[in-house]
Amino acid sequence: MLVSIVIPVFNEEDVLPILSGRLDAVLDSIENNMSLEIIFVDDGSTDDSARIIRDKCTNDNRYKLICLSRNFGHQAAILAGLYESLGDAVIAMDADLQDPPELIPTMIQEWKSGSEVVYAKRRERNGDSFFKRASAKFFYVLIDWLSDTQLPRNVGDFRLIDRVIVDQVKNLPEKSLYLRGMVSWVGFKQTAVEFDRDARFAGSTKYTISKMINLAVDALLSFSERPLRLVTRLGLLMTLFSFSAVAYLLFSVLFEPSHGTAGWLSIIATVLLLGGVQLVCLGIVGEYVSRIYRETKGRPLFIIDEKRSIY
Numbered sequence: 001m002l003v004s005i006v007i008p009v010f011n012e013e014d015v016l017p018i019l020s021g022r023l024d025a026v027l028d029s030i031e032n033n034m035s036l037e038i039i040f041v042d043d044g045s046t047d048d049s050a051r052i053i054r055d056k057c058t059n060d061n062r063y064k065l066i067c068l069s070r071n072f073g074h075q076a077a078i079l080a081g082l083y084e085s086l087g088d089a090v091i092a093m094d095a096d097l098q099d100p101p102e103l104i105p106t107m108i109q110e111w112k113s114g115s116e117v118v119y120a121k122r123r124e125r126n127g128d129s130f131f132k133r134a135s136a137k138f139f140y141v142l143i144d145w146l147s148d149t150q151l152p153r154n155v156g157d158f159r160l161i162d163r164v165i166v167d168q169v170k171n172l173p174e175k176s177l178y179l180r181g182m183v184s185w186v187g188f189k190q191t192a193v194e195f196d197r198d199a200r201f202a203g204s205t206k207y208t209i210s211k212m213i214n215l216a217v218d219a220l221l222s223f224s225e226r227p228l229r230l231v232t233r234l235g236l237l238m239t240l241f242s243f244s245a246v247a248y249l250l251f252s253v254l255f256e257p258s259h260g261t262a263g264w265l266s267i268i269a270t271v272l273l274l275g276g277v278q279l280v281c282l283g284i285v286g287e288y289v290s291r292i293y294r295e296t297k298g299r300p301l302f303i304i305d306e307k308r309s310i311y
Helices: 016-029 051-061 072-086 101-112 128-147 162-173 181-188 209-222 227-256 263-296
Strands: 001-011 036-043 062-067 089-092 118-126 155-162 189-195 303-306
Touching: 001 016, 001 072, 016 036, 016 051, 016 101, 036 051, 051 062, 051 072, 062 072, 072 089, 072 155, 072 162, 072 181, 089 101, 089 162, 101 118, 101 189, 118 181, 155 162, 155 181, 155 303, 162 181, 227 263
Parallel strands: 001 036, 001 089, 036 062, 118 189
Antiparallel strands: 062 303, 089 155, 118 155
């Protein structure tokens, strides 16, 4: 029985030696009838991350390296690892040691007990700023309201996925990736394993505010058409409001002609309000259209430049 561990890497040279040591300890503790392969996916790193992993692959054939031709993003790097994995189950985790490798045996045990997906749920988020905690909470509330696919809260990409689900995810043709949502959408029996998330061991987070916003937008728009319905309802509401305003103006002109020259401020405010609403609606529709455009181009989500010790 083989379990693959997929770890996307982007400029993590300070963390990799410590991560490798902790992974070695986990590998040595696994039962004799269980084999593990560690697949590092270098997502266009500009530091010595790839060299460190190559050296590890040379000394230990359980470690494997995939180098992408450039930085394609965290989600694409995980997907590349899923494509190259050979295991009966695959565990995706980050390289920054906020996802503890010591949780892997527990996840494997839950999988052997019958769960097709075992996701790691955070009890504590040590090291996260107030903004990140608040924005994460707001995101989950928003996606619970908008999406038909329910996502578990306080859960990232650190999870074990059975081979059946890996194959299903690989067959999904989406270009706007939100893998944790895709795994939840597929279904099957899913179980949580709780842990306390440590602060980043070294370096800085690669998820900037703009990348977090882009990921949140992909999550919201990839799993819900409700924003489009809200736009339609808002348009109907503003139409009713406009008819009411016209009726009021006609009443004023017919029965209160002395007020004919008044109300310029309210007219300007109404025009600006309607203009702003129209721009917001066009922006939401444009986001969906841009995703249609991205899907029709059919470009690959990643390009592999190098494989080491994969075969």
